[in-house]
Amino acid sequence: MVTKTILALLIPILVGQASGNLNIYPAPEGIHASDKFQVYLSQGGQPQSSFTYITTSDKRAKETPTAKAKRGRSVSWTSFSFSGGAVTVEIHTPQDFHNCIVRPQHYGYKCQRTGNKTAYVTVSSTSRMMSVEFDYDYGSSSEDIKDKMLIFADPPESNVPNEHDSSVLFYKAGVQKLNGQVHLNNSIKTIYLAPAAWVEGGFLTTANHGVTFRGRGILSARSYKWKDDQFTTTATLDVDKGGNHVIEGIVIVDPHHFFFRGRSSCNIIRNVKMIAPWAHNSDGVVLGRYGLVEDTFIWANDDSLKVYADNLVVRRCVVWQAQNGAVFQFGWSAKRYVQNVRISDVDVIHTDWCTFKKSKCHLSTNNAVLDLGGREVTSFKVNDIVISNIRIESSCPRLVYFKMDPASTGSVTNMHFNNWFVESQTAHEILHNEIQGAFNASLSDWTFTNLKIAGECISSPCQADFRLGHHTENINFRCD
CATH class of the missing domain: 2.160.20.10 (Single-stranded right-handed beta-helix, Pectin lyase-like)
Incomplete structure (x- = not known):
């Protein structure tokens, strides 16, 4: 039986229940939020902050001079899940803009400027993985987008495993540090990363049975x-x-x-x-x-x-x-x-x-x-x-x-x-x-x-x- 304490860690904020369930994942302790973008979500109710992650290229650029990593790049992203009615995604940007775009364009989602440094996108379906791009940083044939913003709309999660099951490696919200790449033995059947779990490391299967990695x-x-x-x-x-x-x-x-x-x-x-x-x-x-x-x-x-x-x-x-x-x-x-x-x-x-290659690609x-x-x-x-x-x-x-x-x-x-x-x-x-x-x-x-x-x-x-x-x-x- 999952305890009330564990449920409290796993159950995200529920917003706008009149039109559906919007699951806003909790903020992870020990991880800094993006200083480029802030995101707010709503589904027929008041907008709520959705924790926005960020990581930058500078460390890899220093480590890989021959692998052509470029300094001064970042990617910010946020994830959520929902069912029912559409979700409004409000994005606050570091600079003002005139136009913005959602990719893939195939989704048919429009990005609209609704105020100074503010954009809205309405997301009507789950399993949507989007790049939201602004005209101050569109990139070009010889220049990349320096500060990327990604939005991931997940389907609702189900069948959360029992953390006390001996066949489960259960990682709760917050920073969990592994010793490099964990070798999974015969007894491990499931690896679960809870919403807001930040697991530093990797995994390697060593047995012949199937393993599920989920969360x-x-x-x-x-x-x-x-x-x-x-x-x-x-x-x-x-x-x-x-x-x-x-x-x-x-x-x-x-x-x-x-x-x-x-x-x-x-x-x-x-x-x-x-x-x-x-x-x-x-x-x-x-x-x-x-x-x-x-x-x-x-x-x-x-x-x-x-x-x-x-x-x-x-x-x-x-x-x-x-x-x-x-x-x-x-x-x-x-x-x-x-x-x-x-x-x-x-x-x-x-x-x-052709990025970084100037005109002679x-x-x-x-x-x-x-x-x-x-x-x-x-x-x-x-x-x-x-x-x-x-x-x-x-x-x-x-x-x-x-x-x-x-x-x-x-x-x-x-x-x-x-x-x-x-x-x-x-x-x-x-x-x-x-x-x-x-x-x-x-x-x-x-x-x-x-x-x-x-x-x-x-x-x-x-x-x-x-x-x-x-x-x-x-x-x-x-x-x-």
Whole structure:
């Protein structure tokens, strides 16, 4: 039985019960609130303060001179859950502004200035992961948004575990410091991060059974050094061992290297938020066979989603691609054997590859929405990949870079790209969309159906600056 004391820690403030339940998470003792933004929430009642977190880039910039972390950046964020009627989000900004925008624009949410340094956004659904941006800090093709503001509207939490259960690691509200990466033994089945829990460290599965990581708290590695040797693996949260793991609801912030690895089978990531990847090599998600990623926010400074295993499903995700890496990555290993992948309804709200490069933007082989990074992959068996309903906001320098090493063998066939909507594609003399096979590796039967750039449907490669190299066959562009 959960005690009244524990319930008091877990039950957030309830506001506006006439129109629904708005759950405002408690303020965590020991964590400083953002000095950039303040957020107030209401649902048919008086606005209540929602604790707004902040973390900055300066520590990683000092630690990673070769990984190109930039000083003077911050991200602020707040989370809440609700049911019933819409929630009004009031944001107080450090500077006044004329215009503001909510991304993904696909949500249809409007940001309105309602007074000096004050904006309103009405949020009508849960599982919404939003960037709210102001015209004094919109960024540009050669400048990033210096102070980011993120809003996460969670679905209501259910089935909070018993903290006295010996199979549960239960982290209450407040700061909890781990000794680097905790190795989970055979007895641990659940890791629970309560609302306002700030857990400093990481986790690694070591047993064969499934482990559930859940809650509304925060897993942070910001107090550890970049690539800290207190972590056994590259990922702050690593579930390579075992299978049938579930990661739900938490925020992962300031990774020590990668955010998440789960190369074991049948793992689920749901309603997870990954933020503050200041340095290059801050990869997002890699899953094993039969993996599922849904309703998740990934802001990565390397590959966001690695398409490495059969029967992968990704849906209803939001991606902020920072200066390094690809959104959908097929490269970086000797073999790529993948089939039956379904990716749909992904909003790419920023592609920041040209940020900090001034007017002469040059991209590595690792920078594209769809990418085959590096030349390590030389053996292919890729078939039946469907990537649909992809919405790419702002100006995107490159959509596709998939060039095989000349020594490659195998095949990449039956690739289907349906209903991609690109707000605009940057024109560069040296940047192009490129697809190329190899003498002993067929690259064939790719279809782009309803690829639209700046509202124009693309019916031929040259319309969208696609360069089809040697050893490609049956690459089609169709408008239905």
